[in-house]
Amino acid sequence: MKEDLSILIQAQYPLIYLVTSEEERAEQTIAAIAQSKPQRRVFIWTVTHGIVEYGQPRNVTQHNTVSPEAAVEWVIRQREPGIFVFKDLHPFIDSPAVTRWLRDAVASFKDSQKAIILMSPVQNVPIELEKEVVVLDYPLPNMAELNEVLSQQLELTRSRRITTETREKLLKAALGLTRDEAEKVYRKAHVTAGRLTEAEVDIVLSEKKQLIRRNGILEYIEEDETLDSVGGLEELKHWLRQRSNAFTERAREYGLPQPKGMLILGVPGCGKSLIAKTTSRLWGLPLLRLDMGRVYDGSMVGRSEANLRNALKTAESISPAILFIDEIDKAFAGSTGSADSDGGTSSRIFGSFLTWMQEKSSPVFVMATANRVERLPGEFLRKGRFDELFFVDLPNAEERKEIFRIHLSKRRRDIARFDLDQLVSVCDGFSGAEIEQALVAAMYEAFAQDREFTQLDIIAAIKATLPLSKTMSEQVTALRDWARQRARPAAASIAEYQRLEF
Numbered sequence: 119m120k121e122d123l124s125i126l127i128q129a130q131y132p133l134i135y136l137v138t139s140e141e142e143r144a145e146q147t148i149a150a151i152a153q154s155k156p157q158r159r160v161f162i163w164t165v166t167h168g169i170v171e172y173g174q175p176r177n178v179t180q181h182n183t184v185s186p187e188a189a190v191e192w193v194i195r196q197r198e199p200g201i202f203v204f205k206d207l208h209p210f211i212d213s214p215a216v217t218r219w220l221r222d223a224v225a226s227f228k229d230s231q232k233a234i235i236l237m238s239p240v241q242n243v244p245i246e247l248e249k250e251v252v253v254l255d256y257p258l259p260n261m262a263e264l265n266e267v268l269s270q271q272l273e274l275t276r277s278r279r280i281t282t283e284t285r286e287k288l289l290k291a292a293l294g295l296t297r298d299e300a301e302k303v304y305r306k307a308h309v310t311a312g313r314l315t316e317a318e319v320d321i322v323l324s325e326k327k328q329l330i331r332r333n334g335i336l337e338y339i340e341e342d343e344t345l346d347s348v349g350g351l352e353e354l355k356h357w358l359r360q361r362s363n364a365f366t367e368r369a370r371e372y373g374l375p376q377p378k379g380m381l382i383l384g385v386p387g388c389g390k391s392l393i394a395k396t397t398s399r400l401w402g403l404p405l406l407r408l409d410m411g412r413v414y415d416g417s418m419v420g421r422s423e424a425n426l427r428n429a430l431k432t433a434e435s436i437s438p439a440i441l442f443i444d445e446i447d448k449a450f451a452g453s454t455g456s457a458d459s460d461g462g463t464s465s466r467i468f469g470s471f472l473t474w475m476q477e478k479s480s481p482v483f484v485m486a487t488a489n490r491v492e493r494l495p496g497e498f499l500r501k502g503r504f505d506e507l508f509f510v511d512l513p514n515a516e517e518r519k520e521i522f523r524i525h526l527s528k529r530r531r532d533i534a535r536f537d538l539d540q541l542v543s544v545c546d547g548f549s550g551a552e553i554e555q556a557l558v559a560a561m562y563e564a565f566a567q568d569r570e571f572t573q574l575d576i577i578a579a580i581k582a583t584l585p586l587s588k589t590m591s592e593q594v595t596a597l598r599d600w601a602r603q604r605a606r607p608a609a610a611s612i613a614e615y616q617r618l619e620f
């Protein structure tokens with residue numbers, strides 16, 4: 119990152135937009151770059167103090183530079199090489215005068231070793247400036263930077279030396295946090311336990327989970343279920359098991375590409391979300407759920423984009439990780455419609471997401487689920503976007519039996535007491551979720567009468583249920599027809615699948 123920014127400045131890019139909320143860290147980077155040849159002075163503008171030279175006290179301010187227009191004018195008048203950082207100019211940037219002054223500045227900077235950096239947590243580039251600005255995302259701290267923070271903390275608290283392994287665990291646990299947040303988390307762990315050792319890794323992790331949740335878009339999910347609690351879907355499970363070690367160094371050395379992601383399409387209630395969650399256990403990777411609904415925020419221009427960027431940035435810094443986007447069809451629904459009801463926000467978000475998917479080099483595996491294909495834009499389903507597109511159908515008899523077995527044993531019931539074949543035959547067309555619900559209904563019935571539930575209770579509950587495949591039969595049929603041509607069946611055995619293909 120320091121390199122990218124340094125190159126842009128050396129190459130005399132006049133206007134750079136640095137998206138970050140970590141001002142101090144970014145300022146330090148800029149100051150370090152300014153030391154290299156040709157040396158440049160660094161000035162910082164804020165709406166509270168106007169222009170102040172970096173490193174000077176705040177009251178040593180340049181006269182009359184509080185207004186953004188006056189500040190840019192002042193910058194234009196400077197003759198010496200310099201880097202001029204404008205903090206949080208984004209609320210003012212839409213003003214015609216500010217935009218114009220910035221364009222004037224850009225025009226005047228030719229061969230002048232001067233650069234303006236707009237530093238702000240939100241990206242807001244007016245159309246007039248789009249051609250002049252380069253946007254850079256300031257990434258979250260990596261292991262090396264976090265190591266500095268940790269070392270400082272250990273020194274400050276005069277802690278005992280820790281082993282390299284412990285150190286690595288503590289660092290990994292803080293990945294995804296800003297420098298300030300990491301510092302706070304380490305301090306809190308130290309204060310809570312009176313030391314900072316391997317045993318405090320969990321404190322750091324749980325603090326991180328809370329911090330990540332606070333922005334409300336990403337959620338760190340812990341899932342105890344394993345693949346064994348998913349009935350059927352053998353083909354999909356096989357695919358996932360095959361990739362258990364896909365994110366290791368060994369896989370890279372072998373020459374395998376990093377898996378990018380998968381899209382699971384299917385009938386509601388058949389285990390799509392469940393399997394996505396259990397993959398985290400199988401692969402031993404953290405699971406981050408991205409709530410697309412919360413990405414949207416119409417309160418301010420660029421806000422939604424900033425939300426998405428931040429979430430993706432966090433996911434990247436925690437990587438290798440699984441990014442779980444449940445019901446992605448709902449989030450992108452607006453981007454297919456011709457009526458631009460939301461001012462194009464959802465198509466812009468969709469565009470940034472696709473670009474990110476295309477270009478990401480960090481090991482973030484995207485696991486997306488969807489019910490309604492017709493809502494998904496065509497570009498999304500194009501080959502190569504995801505590694506695989508799976509279709510999860512209603513469970514067949516064999517799979518329904520397995521689902522009964524799983525849910526009965528989950529409730530610690532002796533399976534031998536039940537005639538599974540009979541149960542399976544009466545619930546044709548039921549989804550996994552509906553089978554589970556019927557079972558729970560039967561248990562309630564019997565519990566209310568203060569007795570153990572029986573085969574007959576389950577059958578009665580099944581008979582009382584009208585499954586979705588009946589009430590929404592048209593949608594289900596349409597989805598199946600669509601998927602048969604284009605997606606890989608999640609349930610087919612391998613032999614079956616090969617027969618389909620060849």
Ligand SMILES: Nc1ncnc2c1ncn2[C@@H]1O[C@H](COP(=O)(O)OP(=O)(O)OP(=O)(O)O)[C@@H](O)[C@H]1O
Nearest residue numbers: 347348349386387388389390391392521550551554
């Ligand atoms: N194949 C299955 N094996 C075991 N349990 C299942 C299966 N399918 C569904 N269930 C049960 O039903 C619940 C709901 O399933 P899940 O949320 O995974 O469905 P979904 O396919 O994501 O549905 P939706 O499209 O409505 O989001 C699961 O938590 C699980 O208890």
Ligand SMILES: [Mg+2]
Nearest residue numbers: 390391444487
């Ligand atoms: Mg779901």
